[in-house]
Amino acid sequence: MSIFIDESSKVVxxxxxxxxxxxxxxxQDYGTKVVAGxxxxxxxxxxxxxxxxxxxxxxxxxxxxxANTSMVMVPAPFTKDAILEAYEAGIETIVTITExxxxxxxxxxxxxxxxRGGVRLIGPNCPGVISPGKSNVGIIPADITGAGNVGxxxxxxxxxxxxMHELAQAGIGISTCVGIGxxxxxxxxxxxxxxxxxxxxxxxxxxxVGEIGGSEEQLAGEWIRDNIPDxxxxxxxxxxxxxxxxxxxxxxxxxxxxxxxxESAAEKKEILEGYGISVALNPSEAxxxxxxxxx
Numbered sequence: 001m002s003i004f005i006d007e008s009s010k011v012v013x014x015x016x017x018x019x020x021x022x023x024x025x026x027x028q029d030y031g032t033k034v035v036a037g038x039x040x041x042x043x044x045x046x047x048x049x050x051x052x053x054x055x056x057x058x059x060x061x062x063x064x065x066x067a068n069t070s071m072v073m074v075p076a077p078f079t080k081d082a083i084l085e086a087y088e089a090g091i092e093t094i095v096t097i098t099e100x101x102x103x104x105x106x107x108x109x110x111x112x113x114x115x116r117g118g119v120r121l122i123g124p125n126c127p128g129v130i131s132p133g134k135s136n137v138g139i140i141p142a143d144i145t146g147a148g149n150v151g152x153x154x155x156x157x158x159x160x161x162x163x164m165h166e167l168a169q170a171g172i173g174i175s176t177c178v179g180i181g182x183x184x185x186x187x188x189x190x191x192x193x194x195x196x197x198x199x200x201x202x203x204x205x206x207x208x209v210g211e212i213g214g215s216e217e218q219l220a221g222e223w224i225r226d227n228i229p230d231x232x233x234x235x236x237x238x239x240x241x242x243x244x245x246x247x248x249x250x251x252x253x254x255x256x257x258x259x260x261x262x263e264s265a266a267e268k269k270e271i272l273e274g275y276g277i278s279v280a281l282n283p284s285e286a287x288x289x290x291x292x293x294x295x
Contacts, residue, residue, distance in 0.1 A: 002131030002176045003151070003196040003203075004093055004120060005069060007033070009135045012061045012091075014038045014082045015073035015098075021049050023097075023139050024071070030142045032135045035065040058089035071128070071137050072096040079124060080105035087113045095137045096123035096187070106185035114187050121187025127157035127179035140177060148173020150290065151197035153190060154209035155182040156238055159283050163207060163236070166287035172294060175203040182211060190220035198228050205232040207290050209283070212239035213263050218271050225275035232293035235272055235279045236286035237265040 009032070013024045016037035028034045028050055036055055037047045043056025055061040058070065070086040072079060072094060079101045086094045094113070101124045113119050122129055128138010132147040139157070145164040150172060154160040157179055164174060178193045180186055190208060197203040206224075210217035217237065224233055262271060269279040278293065280286035 001200050001202045002134055003193070003200055004122070004176065004178065005129050005131055005135045005137050007031075007134045009033060009069040009093070009137065010035045010065060010067045011069045011071055011135075011137055012036045012038055012055075012058060012065070012067040012086075013071050013073065014058065014086065015075075016042075016047060016054065017073075020071075020073040021047075023073070025050055026142070027071075027136050027138075030136045031133075032137060035067055036061040058086050058091060062089045062091065067091065069093045069137060070095065072098060072123075074098060076100040076102070080109055083109050083113060083121065087117055087119050091119070093120045093137075094122070094187070095126070095128050096121065096181075097126065097128060097138055098123070099125035099183075101125065101183065103184055106183065110185055110187060122178065123181040123183075123187060125183045126181030126186070127160070129176065129178050130174070131176045132174050138179065140179065144168060145177070146173040147175075149175055149202060149204040150294075151175050151193075151200065151203040151206045152177040152208070153193040153197075153206070154179050155211045156209050159209050159236070159238055162283040163209065163287045163290075166284060167207075167290060170287070170291045172291065175200060190216045191223050194220050194224060195227075198231070205234075205290065205294060207234045207286060208236075209286070210235060210237045210268060212237065212265050212268075215262060217268050218262060221272040221275040221277055224277060229276060232290070233277045234286055234290045234293060235269075235277050236281075236283055237268045237272075237279065240265040240281065 061067045130136040130140045
């Protein structure tokens with residue numbers, strides 16, 4: 001099994017410009033069921049690069065192609081409307097790759113789509129989701145991993161790629177990798193993904209990549225301690241050298257000066273280790289810890 005996407009996922013791409021086409025083609029070549037592109041001014045035309053139809057709205061693609069998953073790659077100013085359109089059309093899983101989405105827009109989207117609507121929203125500012133051998137929705141390079149039993153969830157993209165690649169070199173595959181994104185307001189948090197992994201019979205171990213700032217990693221760690229204490233879990237927190245008050249890459253990766261504490265990498269590591277979770281100092285060590293836990 002896998003979580004959030006699988007071989008039955010029928011994907012529409014909102015934003016079929018050069019980047020949308022490039023990544024949709026990679027997803028399609030991997031075997032993902034990309035069924036249509038969405039462009040309000042090109043409805044009724046043909047997406048020649050993928051040999052697929054283009055619809056003016058997500059609703060039309062849902063009705064004509066049975067689409068149930070969306071990959072959002074529209075520019076940041078239009079992302080809120082794109083997510084709301086997908087939600088209103090009945091899309092079940094919305095994967096938002098776009099970065100730079102205003103926090104105010106995401107607050108509105110989260111309330112309507114996630115809190116009240118109950119739809120699975122991944123991102124924004126994320127690499128997407130891959131279930132090796134089944135489906136790839138986003139920009140994760142599929143050739144660096146294979147199918148297996150480790151569930152991986154991360155706020156970072158490139159750090160995740162490194163861990164997946166090093167695990168693959170050791171013969172360890174992934175059940176699903178979920179990049180949740182590093183913005184202050186995102187659709188799906190660590191704990192929700194980890195709970196889904198806990199319910200997946202094909203996920204036997206969990207790795208997660210966190211960052212400085214916030215408390216989501218600690219909340220997930222507490223849930224792991226209380227609910228799946230016997231599951232091998234390895235974590236890595238990016239930002240051990242980050243000074244307080246300085247944003248490090250992602251908009252949400254910042255330790256607030258004068259804050260309540262527990263937001264730095266060192267503090268998170270100490271808290272998580274208190275919950276019985278192995279926490280690495282770098283991505284390579286995280287991969288090695290998982291290899292050791294599974295040996």
